[in-house]
Amino acid sequence: MSSEVVDTLINGAKIITMDEKRRIYMDGSIAIKGDQIAGIGKRVDIEKKYTATNNIDGRRFVITPGFINGHIHITGDPLTRNYVPDDIYCSPQEKLTKWVMPRYFAHSAEEERVSAQLAALEMLKAGTTCFLEAGTIRHLDSVVEGLNETGIRGRVGSWVTGRAMNPDEDQNQLNEEGIRTLENEVKRYPARKGNLISAWPILIGHSTNSDEIWQAAKTIADHNGLGISAHMSPYQEDPDWFLKEYGRRPIEHLESIGVLGDNVSLTHVAHIDENELNILARTGTNVIFCPLPALKGAFGVTSVGRYPEMTRAGINMLLGTDGYDIDILHSARIVASLFKDIHQDVRHYPVHETLTMLTCNGAKAMGMQDQIGSLEVGKKADFSCHDTDRSEWRPILSLVSQLIWSADGRGIHSVWVDGIRVIDNYRSTMIDEKELMGRVQECGESVIRKSKIPFVSPWPVIR
Ligand SMILES: [Zn+2]
Numbered sequence: 001m002s003s004e005v006v007d008t009l010i011n012g013a014k015i016i017t018m019d020e021k022r023r024i025y026m027d028g029s030i031a032i033k034g035d036q037i038a039g040i041g042k043r044v045d046i047e048k049k050y051t052a053t054n055n056i057d058g059r060r061f062v063i064t065p066g067f068i069n070g071h072i073h074i075t076g077d078p079l080t081r082n083y084v085p086d087d088i089y090c091s092p093q094e095k096l097t098k099w100v101m102p103r104y105f106a107h108s109a110e111e112e113r114v115s116a117q118l119a120a121l122e123m124l125k126a127g128t129t130c131f132l133e134a135g136t137i138r139h140l141d142s143v144v145e146g147l148n149e150t151g152i153r154g155r156v157g158s159w160v161t162g163r164a165m166n167p168d169e170d171q172n173q174l175n176e177e178g179i180r181t182l183e184n185e186v187k188r189y190p191a192r193k194g195n196l197i198s199a200w201p202i203l204i205g206h207s208t209n210s211d212e213i214w215q216a217a218k219t220i221a222d223h224n225g226l227g228i229s230a231h232m233s234p235y236q237e238d239p240d241w242f243l244k245e246y247g248r249r250p251i252e253h254l255e256s257i258g259v260l261g262d263n264v265s266l267t268h269v270a271h272i273d274e275n276e277l278n279i280l281a282r283t284g285t286n287v288i289f290c291p292l293p294a295l296k297g298a299f300g301v302t303s304v305g306r307y308p309e310m311t312r313a314g315i316n317m318l319l320g321t322d323g324y325d326i327d328i329l330h331s332a333r334i335v336a337s338l339f340k341d342i343h344q345d346v347r348h349y350p351v352h353e354t355l356t357m358l359t360c361n362g363a364k365a366m367g368m369q370d371q372i373g374s375l376e377v378g379k380k381a382d383f384s385c386h387d388t389d390r391s392e393w394r395p396i397l398s399l400v401s402q403l404i405w406s407a408d409g410r411g412i413h414s415v416w417v418d419g420i421r422v423i424d425n426y427r428s429t430m431i432d433e434k435e436l437m438g439r440v441q442e443c444g445e446s447v448i449r450k451s452k453i454p455f456v457s458p459w460p461v462i463r
Helices: 043-049 092-105 109-125 140-150 171-188 211-224 237-246 250-256 274-283 291-296 307-312 328-342 351-358 360-365 399-405 433-451
Strands: 004-016 024-033 036-042 050-057 061-065 067-072 128-133 153-156 197-199 202-205 228-232 264-268 286-289 317-319 383-387 412-417 420-424
Touching: 004 036, 004 043, 004 399, 024 043, 036 043, 043 050, 061 399, 067 109, 067 264, 067 286, 067 317, 067 328, 067 360, 092 433, 109 128, 109 140, 109 412, 109 420, 109 433, 128 360, 128 412, 140 153, 140 171, 140 197, 171 197, 171 211, 202 211, 211 228, 228 250, 237 250, 250 274, 274 307, 286 307, 286 360, 291 328, 307 317, 307 328, 317 328, 317 351, 317 360, 328 351, 328 399, 351 360, 351 399
Parallel strands: 004 050, 004 061, 067 128, 128 153, 153 197, 202 228, 228 264, 264 286, 286 317
Antiparallel strands: 004 024, 024 036, 061 383, 383 412, 412 420
């Protein structure tokens, strides 16, 4: 029998496939042809079936599907990395206007491009191959251009609000402008084959979008086979606002205007009641939990969060990092531990379920379950090689447990996206990292200067 020629063969690796049977190969191989996985299985079988121009010794690697980050601000936060002190005590609204918005609005197009590249590089190096952006990009063209240079896969959206906040704003005009932005971005960056980066109608959410904007986003998503995403209810402020405005809680209101469904992903969803939970389950709406911002921002998830209940109700839950710590394995470890302690029950979010959130659940929420999220023949070659020469992987005994409890993104040696090795030996093969880091420092200092946010330190900093 003559063997099939492929581009690359990685031989003798340990592979966590996340396929339907959740097979784990302790001596496995992957064959890559073009942007896809041509073969995967036991080394002895794959070696017989395929020959490659590029043969890689995989014995050093544990291979996992690329992780999917369901919520990240790739602008605004990366260049101002945790500059705002964690103990600023004020209302969420005041925090937004004094500490968050000035940083976002201080970015030039070039600074947003640099910020997006920094976020993409950091995600890739920590094993995230696909992300859903949070809808806070102000210079979309520059950002898409910058992302395309990095080789990452993602869905992005322009900053769209569109609710008149004071009497001199014209609601109709705001609706028209917002809807035009949503329509334009999905036309400019369509989710076509070969486009790693494309646009979704992503909304800021909370109370910032008018019903017309919500409905337009949902219609655009439905007509183009896309998804929509928005923030909702990290704090009690959102339920309070919706109850005052409509006499209904946020999720109840969104259902009543017809904008929930399995192509909708809501981020945070910390303050919900039983009825809202049932609506999310009934409509198939996805929920993105970002554990680090929840804990750092004192959302109250340990007392009011209903995430295990959501999982039990069959809601598709995935994880996001927001703008804080981009290594999503850190978020996974929090999820795997937090609810065990809260409920004094170790059965909450075992490691296998947690890894499913990072992979299969993420792919499902992004409408890409037939392409990514698991390593199977015909799917995209999007995966990471964890380096077992590092101490946290030794001795190699129980891969999934070690991945969630011992490893993190720093141990990722190589990453493939769409059949291309974008990280090799811990470095990007796509962009000049040293040059980017120089730009990051300049742009970060410039954004902070322009935002006029004060430097706060209880300790003397001597320059
Ligand atoms: Zn966010």
